[in-house]
Amino acid sequence: MFNFNYIIVDKSSRQTAIIDPAWNEGHIIRTFDELGVKPDLILLTHSHIDHVNLVPQLVERFHSRVYMSAQEIDFYHFHSHNLFPLYDLEEIQLGETRMTCLLTPGHTVGSLCFLLSDSLFTGDTIFTEGCGICTQTGGSPEQMFESIQRIKKLVPPHVHVYPGHTYGKAPGQSIDYLLLNNIYFQFNKKEQFVQFRMRKNQPKLFFT
Template sequence: MTSSGCRTDIQGYQVFPLRICYQFMINYCYIILDRFSGEAAIVDPAWDLEALQGKLQEMGARPTMILLTHSHYDHVNLVAPLVREYDPKVILSRQERDYYQFSCDNLFAAEHLDQIRLGETLINCLLTPGHTTGSMCYLLSHSLFTGDTVFVEGCGICTTEGGSASGMFESIQRIKRTVEPHVSVFPGHCYGRAPGCSLASVMEHNIYFHLESKRQFVDFRMRKGQTNSFAFK
């Protein structure tokens, strides 16, 4: 596990990205710290419980919330031990919970445009299906946590159960309409650039933000002959 720095914005919260490796998987999970209350939210906790707990202890943070962008195992596998240890609320979209029958203690189903408070920090829920049927992004004043919906370099695959390239197109259009260009993007995986790029930069360099036709987008995302799941161009 390595820490990738932090960002503090004018609203009084900090974001701590954690790069965590397990076999061939590299995930980013995040700790959001509300500086006024000391409360923390953990986004997509994965793989290395000891490292995550060590970071929380170093920060002196109280984890009161877990934010899940979707229910794939590499984004949720630390939920149960964290709930046992800290008793936080666990937030997941209702669509994701119902479709995949995901369950855990302290689970709260969120709807599109729900607002959640972490101390003094406001978190907005954006339903962004495509990678899964109920993928959700979490929008703060200067930060967007995208899971496997949007990467800096591309977007998530749409071939797993409940995935939809058409849904992914609509979700990216929603992000373009909803999120301000200055907002920093924090995805679940990175493939060259570090997390925290501005949405303006993502929109400039990410090919999926340039495809204005749904048919063109779907054909490109689902094209044959891709060398691997991360062949974005």
């Protein structure tokens, strides 16, 4: 499965975080070396294997601190060395870079988005083209609706969205763009959202 991993480097301190590290360890290590940094923090949007695959290797090599929502840890019994729970609206400081944790259940019980001043890292909650599936253990289309409504309310329209996967559009589209082009941002009634998200025989499960 193709995933996006994101590296955040605080310019003043050079402290570094990586979001949802998975699959290509060699490429990630080379990128750290090229940047002259190491991952002080590992930020996890949720516990699915394609988002946490490289956590043990990075923790062993760099002694990184690992962060995931308390709800996700408790429900799915996620384990890692150096693991710390996060709570809704908790702030993490990476040097001078402040990140706010937004609890956005729907894809999983404890999915998190990480909000910076002009970036939102969404994991599998929302994609540029759609939103995450709600059929796996702990998934809920009702909660997904509420999470998207919350993002619409709390995240400024200029903020750029960086999802865990893309299905045609490059990462980094703005909330403004999603409001116009992501069909799941168009629903204002939960019942209609749920019926559409859970309809049968979807040819493009993640984004139409």
